[in-house]
């Protein structure tokens with residue numbers, strides 16, 4: 128992961144989003160780029176897994192994340208409420224909060240609760256948000272119009288045109304995951320594009 132982050136930096140990335148204290152510590156050692164840290168933890172009986180509680184947030188902050196990203200959807204949470212979690216990340220860790228949402232209302236609520244950035248990460252991943260084929264441009268547009276904090280476009284970006292469109296719509300940054308980091312899916316896309 129550190130080598131991949133360094134490659135992304137050399138390629139001109141302006142930040143790294145990474146998962147887990149181990150990877151974040153390794154990435155912190157090789158770059159001064161801002162790190163958006165998440166801590167994926169699956170807990171019995173809960174759908175929320177992106178930094179679901181304060182303990183998960185604290186681990187990645189201590190590992191060197193500059194910003195803490197978390198699931199800010201309306202789904203049930205295992206420990207702290209969303210309001211408590213955002214408050215604790217601010218007061219105890221002194222880090223900004225990057226709220227991954229799946230629709231406009233979740234973005235508005237997260238901002239009311241103090242989130243510093245809103246991202247479209249979870250659009251298409253909650254039972255109540257329909258999955259668009261590519262990025263959810265409608266949600267980017269709606270969030271930019273209404274939330275009043277920087278909007279980060281994330282989820283299913285594969286082409287330069289899609290990235291340009293997100294910036295045209297007012298996104299402050301675009302997070303590209305699979306299309307840069309996952310050789311299996313990159314290969315699959317080429318293979319599926321070849322007529323046989």
Ligand SMILES: CC(=O)N[C@H](C=O)[C@@H](O)[C@H](O)[C@H](O)COP(=O)(O)O
Nearest residue numbers: 248252281282283284303304305306
């Ligand atoms: C839904 C979920 O768990 N998303 C995760 C969030 O951190 C990652 O698995 C995604 O790769 C990331 O959001 C970037 O999206 P994409 O890989 O589509 O460019």
